[in-house]
Amino acid sequence: MGMVRKISYAQAINEALDYKLSKDKKVIMIGEDIGTFGGTFGVTAGLLDKYGPERIYDAPIAESGQIGVAIGAAATGLLRPVFELMFIDFFGVCMDQIYNQAAKMRYMFGGKAKISMVIRAAGGAGMGAAAQHSQLLHSMFSHLPGLKVVVPSTPSDAKGLLISSIEDDDPVVFIEHKGLYAVKGPVPEEPQRIPLGVADVKREGKDITIVATAAMVYKSLEVATKLYKEGISIEVIDPRSIVPLDENTIVNSIKKTGRLVVVDEDYPRASFATDIAAIAASKCFKELKSPVKLVTPPATPIPFSPALEKEWIPSVEKIEKAVREIL
């Protein structure tokens, strides 16, 4: 096998969409500026030309209506919609459809409804986009039952997980970190699937476990590489999907290392970070050697000024400090 080509996270997502649109006529897309404009972040470029306006729907600003349409279409079994919410921050205008409808229909209907749909959205801070355009929000979606939640960190994961998400028979919230769209990495041309619910150990280690998501995976790996030179061996786990969660990999790692740092860009309270910390406290108590550390933003909205935003986002320095504190 030759060298695996490198493409960006955005291109990888585009490839996954293109692949599924080409293979399955039931797959359609609904969203704002996904057609002519090619997506606010260029992710859907070329798809309208290739598949036409009967598959790629450029919609008026009516997110509740749009996703409601996607849900109805999915419920009939006639389509498998991919709904693009331009920014995950806009969930609030369509949360009822996401959560009281899509997430619960299967359950409320005793398993009789199949809501095969994906909600793709851009998330994450770092662009100076302020409090209403910078959130990541995966915690909340994992809290609310009935949604699968995917937060890929690498181009290859993004492609493989998106194909699996579109093929999944349940509603999947697929959050793409804006700061990663331009990141390049090796991505196989062939449409390989990465199953939901399987964590990826991005680096093996034995002294301490870091669980990190999305952009925080890179910062955690940076710390792991740095501290390795000092003889500190850090295991970095990227759960990739938050629901389902690969508990085994996480629990086994914590049991092995006895130490846990959770690094996450979402708000800290009642969050993905506390979820993992609580897993440690209840399921790995015997093996835990030191207090669990959470490295997250503060419990505040996201400030606009670049001077503040860069401090708000968890930094390599803070991760390093947390690791040292519990070693």
Next chain:
Amino acid sequence: MGMVRKISYAQAINEALDYKLSKDKKVIMIGEDIGTFGGTFGVTAGLLDKYGPERIYDAPIAESGQIGVAIGAAATGLLRPVFELMFIDFFGVCMDQIYNQAAKMRYMFGGKAKISMVIRAAGGAGMGAAAQHSQLLHSMFSHLPGLKVVVPSTPSDAKGLLISSIEDDDPVVFIEHKGLYAVKGPVPEEPQRIPLGVADVKREGKDITIVATAAMVYKSLEVATKLYKEGISIEVIDPRSIVPLDENTIVNSIKKTGRLVVVDEDYPRASFATDIAAIAASKCFKELKSPVKLVTPPATPIPFSPALEKEWIPSVEKIEKAVREIL
């Protein structure tokens, strides 16, 4: 002082509303069926007659519009609206206004906006109201920065906390448990304030700490009373407000007892329960003597059938079992 009279949780809330409406002309109410109907649960009975339709607005079904109106009115400083969302489950149709607007305005505007408003809503399971009318949802509101979150368990707390909430200059989500509306307890006639951010130790103990909210406080107390006869001394803490959280009282109790059970009716993942468990794991690690226990519903929507719903809600038996497991 004579005997304190006993009134219901619903009446206590009505008294708090009545008191603030009578004392402050800026206080108004917006919601569905709060006027002529007196509220779906009878909580606002009599207020329309007393204060008229210019203070008590019976609104068409347009929750996003309603709360948006409340926010605008609050932002001007001209009014202090109390918005009633009939069921907290309906948050999804107005979440953007709750969360991207009310919660963040003060921050986004550099502290210049003052959003003095209360969002009252009924929550909680046990009525056979199924997946879209039975949730409690305080975790999610505590996760998202910018909202104060109150979940009272007793009539007296409900009255004192609601008066404080209406007088607070920030947006407060005030969740009333439907199963408690009929519960009676001693409530002072005078409008005493209970500050937000002060937990109430509903029972002192030394062997184990239970942190419980809303209806779960009663079940936890039941277990505490029962096990006391066996010589097990349980401390039951009701945080009353989740944001701000009285961390000190909780942390000190866990340090004292070395053991923690969190009992909560909200969904378990990335929740209030994991928040408290994570506090134990990170801030009380040295003193912890056994694994932390979470007693919550499963991570599923709420089933309709009474046969299922009663199993879904955390039971006295499950709380007792959890306590015994870590003793």
Next chain:
Amino acid sequence: MNKPVISEEKLLWMYETMVKIRVHEERAAELFAENKVPGFVHLYVGEEAVATGVVANLKKEDFISSTHRGHGHYIAKGGDIKASMAELFGKTTGCCKGKGGSMHIVDLSIGELGANGIVGGGIPHAVGAAMGIKLNGLDDVAVAFFGDGASNQQNFHEGINLAAIWKLPVVFVCENNGYQISLPYSKQQIINSVAERGKSYGIPAVSVDGQDVMAVYEVAKEAIERARNGEGPSLIEAKTYRFRGHFEGDPAIYRTKKELEWWKENKDPIIIFKKLLLEKNILSEDDSALIQKKKEEEIEEAVKFAESSPWPKKEDILKDVFSTSTKGVLVWEW
């Protein structure tokens, strides 16, 4: 427009359906009062002509989305009343295996996309069904039922506009029963009819007497044919009235007894339709009594089925969240 010719068979189906709904709902009220049916129950008594007149134009493959007041839609569309009655009881034989209850009865196999506890929530679902229909080149249609209260809500505005711009085969049927719980229509909107809102979306809209099943049938026929012919969506307002409280247990203090009595005496859709069928000699008093009896028996059978059905089991709670296993889903011990 010429009056459509309707077969006797269809007319009798309409009559039987209305009676069936009425009998079902009155029995459900009793069962609620006896504490056999828990939760919130919103009945369709008085509004039977709307669901019936509309659905009389639909075939099995067509879709409908429904509301919290959904029994009538379900029955008209051909839903199995044993399954729905068992659902009202919370039994495992229910159409949702006891997980949904009255506000969530559903039968996807006959295109019934589900009742809905969120007002307005189902409106865009019918639009989505219509999108599926159009893309698959089918000649089916979808119908969204909803109330006057719902027409003030986001999904009405957003759902209809999307259907209009994409020219989808869907019909929006607003059951204006004059109240949103306690709020009269006159305090919801300062216009005279929800149909006036059709202009906002550039679609045909009409208001019809919802107590006259023939009138409903006719306007629905036109709208549904337009949708089937690829001419896009329409809006129908059917002016109707509910003969019971908003939900069972509602003392309905917000309306006068006189108003209620007037509607019952003058605008009972079953009495009105029966009179017409008697006049036309399509129905005799004997036929009518027989239909009533037959429907009562059917409902009684459903009640027996529900009563004798088993309760769901504790472990069922963990099923049906996802189509895949619960691995990694629960996380927390239970």
Next chain:
Amino acid sequence: MNKPVISEEKLLWMYETMVKIRVHEERAAELFAENKVPGFVHLYVGEEAVATGVVANLKKEDFISSTHRGHGHYIAKGGDIKASMAELFGKTTGCCKGKGGSMHIVDLSIGELGANGIVGGGIPHAVGAAMGIKLNGLDDVAVAFFGDGASNQQNFHEGINLAAIWKLPVVFVCENNGYQISLPYSKQQIINSVAERGKSYGIPAVSVDGQDVMAVYEVAKEAIERARNGEGPSLIEAKTYRFRGHFEGDPAIYRTKKELEWWKENKDPIIIFKKLLLEKNILSEDDSALIQKKKEEEIEEAVKFAESSPWPKKEDILKDVFSTSTKGVLVWEW
């Protein structure tokens, strides 16, 4: 209707305001290109006559709610451009202390309720301000500005209907610039004008040439007077066009160069108004050049103020979440 008589002073204020907005926005574009202003920046170039013509009828105590494209509204209402320019830079002297940026500029002291990053989000806020006005017996009014795209969204529908039934002193101004980012108006709605939607709510609605500040002024005057007189809300659609991309950095591939050039040549609101003022001898070419220069100096002063202002400090992050202390709010170490 007789044309209202407008004082020369007001006419000159209108001209100066439009020039000020134009100069401000063109400078902001440069600053964005130079990476001095981060984030998303949506400029008002080409639409100056709308904010100006409407706000010319308002006093300081009146309220407006704004949008992501909010600089024009802020400037017209009298916002301090030093504070807003510093905000665009993210400096601590900004109107939001650097926490908001372009999408959140605000000045509550002059009734500017804030720009908004959520399309449609601000519409009901103006309605709420109007409720406050009415209850306090004031003679102020509130104006909600929003785009054509926003008129498809929930808050348009819900906000306007509430204002209508409660007869509140608010005016809804839709700035129909023909695009919702890349989606032309013709693909958003199949009607011809957002004003047609007024019928849904039973309120007066009118469409006006948004490039003609006098025309905007006149229809706004009527609507605002109606509101002040307790006669309830109105809807105005101002047909306009944005001369720049949706946000800075947008190559605007969704529209033709020809279309853009046509608007710039034939429908530049400043050129049109200047011509009128010259004809009427209210303005000379020299006056105009002087105004241009004065505005450039003002903006330059604001830019200098912004550039020389300090950055906010790390610890500021924790401030302004609540009016009370952070006790029990952060919980997690930071």
